[in-house]
Amino acid sequence: MERVIKVLHTEWSDGWGGQEIRIINEMLALREKGVEVFLACRNHALIKQKALENSIQIFILPFGGNTDFKTLFSLMKIIKDNQINIVNTHSGKDTWVGGFAAKLAGAKFIRTRHLSNRIRSSRTNFINELADYIFTTGESVRLDMVKYNRINPENIQSIPTGVDTDIFDPEKYDRNECRKKFNVQNYDFTIGIVAVLRQFKRHDLFLQSANILIKKYPDKKFKFLIAGDGPMKDVIKDQINKFDLQNHIIMLGHVEAVPELLSALDIFILTSDSKEGVPQSVMQALMMGKAVIATDAGSTKDLSRDNLVLVESNVGDIVNGLDRLVSNDTERERISSNARSSIISDFSISSMSKKILRVYKSLLEING
Numbered sequence: 001m002e003r004v005i006k007v008l009h010t011e012w013s014d015g016w017g018g019q020e021i022r023i024i025n026e027m028l029a030l031r032e033k034g035v036e037v038f039l040a041c042r043n044h045a046l047i048k049q050k051a052l053e054n055s056i057q058i059f060i061l062p063f064g065g066n067t068d069f070k071t072l073f074s075l076m077k078i079i080k081d082n083q084i085n086i087v088n089t090h091s092g093k094d095t096w097v098g099g100f101a102a103k104l105a106g107a108k109f110i111r112t113r114h115l116s117n118r119i120r121s122s123r124t125n126f127i128n129e130l131a132d133y134i135f136t137t138g139e140s141v142r143l144d145m146v147k148y149n150r151i152n153p154e155n156i157q158s159i160p161t162g163v164d165t166d167i168f169d170p171e172k173y174d175r176n177e178c179r180k181k182f183n184v185q186n187y188d189f190t191i192g193i194v195a196v197l198r199q200f201k202r203h204d205l206f207l208q209s210a211n212i213l214i215k216k217y218p219d220k221k222f223k224f225l226i227a228g229d230g231p232m233k234d235v236i237k238d239q240i241n242k243f244d245l246q247n248h249i250i251m252l253g254h255v256e257a258v259p260e261l262l263s264a265l266d267i268f269i270l271t272s273d274s275k276e277g278v279p280q281s282v283m284q285a286l287m288m289g290k291a292v293i294a295t296d297a298g299s300t301k302d303l304s305r306d307n308l309v310l311v312e313s314n315v316g317d318i319v320n321g322l323d324r325l326v327s328n329d330t331e332r333e334r335i336s337s338n339a340r341s342s343i344i345s346d347f348s349i350s351s352m353s354k355k356i357l358r359v360y361k362s363l364l365e366i367n368g
Helices: 018-032 046-053 069-081 092-105 139-148 175-181 203-216 233-242 258-264 280-287 315-326 329-343 349-363
Strands: 006-011 036-041 057-060 086-089 108-113 133-136 156-158 189-194 222-227 249-253 267-270 291-295 309-311
Touching: 006 018, 006 069, 006 092, 018 036, 018 046, 018 280, 018 349, 036 046, 036 069, 046 057, 069 092, 086 092, 092 108, 108 349, 133 139, 133 349, 139 156, 175 258, 189 203, 189 258, 189 280, 203 222, 203 233, 203 315, 222 258, 233 249, 258 280, 267 280, 267 315, 280 291, 280 329, 291 315, 291 329, 309 315, 315 329
Parallel strands: 006 036, 006 086, 036 057, 086 108, 108 133, 133 156, 189 222, 189 267, 222 249, 267 291, 291 309
Antiparallel strands: none
16 A cells, blocks of 8 residues: 655745745645645634635644744644654744654654745754755755755755646737736736735836836836735835826736736736745746746746846846837747746646655655
8 A cells, every 4th residue: 555645834924925825836736646735824824724725734833933832742743643744844933843843753854945045054053954855946045055054965956836837828818808807908018027015026126117117118108017915015105106107007916817917918027136936926927928027036047048038136237128128029029939938847836746746755765
């Protein structure tokens, strides 16, 4: 009888962004391959509802900090009661308690590192060294952890977040209907960003670039779409008013229909200055055959194969990149035509889940 793999994911974060989306999609993809999946999170976490919607068993714990013994002992009980084989942790605080709980309860400990900012190299910050295996979402993160955090290169692998190629398929969406859905006219030239409204996503650079572009091309009917929600919402609204961009910017809030939004765009842009692994929004835009401009933040360059415009995170470079695509229809069409085919083999959910399952089986010494 084949051994059943049971994986408990832990997540301290209470938000809903690329990291949390990856966790849910990863769990669902591995569940289809016969892995039993569980989630431990905080009661008010948005990932809790998404897990429940997908019939994933959840455990509510406080995750009060690195030394939250109540959570630690509760996790140990959950591991033993449910015969968990692997604990996969995702944020800093849950990694400490989740990692120790796995070790003490006899389960394998996997650490998934989603962000690209460098982890402190102090000897007291040793939790990642205890992991049986580490997944990163980008190659630059993997290299940093080997160099600065004393991680054995044989125990760490970059496995970028996969995109659902069936959902993000441009052939399935009518562009004109999608533009109507987001109140965009057929004659509008649309540039959009899909990102949680946090400081490091640098929506200020997006707005400054929009302001410059509007003045440079007074005859173009620009619409700039911002999809996402988060703590910078009011700041962004103030900046829109400051630049007098109310007639050009559409703030959409959180958007579930991301493929439809991408279909409506002429250009997709990412303006982050740090913390990115391989950004899901860029992968999704490429999968939808969009012309993409992205800042060289984190592991964005892992996607660069003459299929996007890679720029530095400053207004000058971003505007130059936009100008290159706005002013040259042929160049914009050339880049967009390469987009989907350039990443479909390496950055699909199918590819991601196969790589992860291979690691699970190796750790548990399961053949096949």
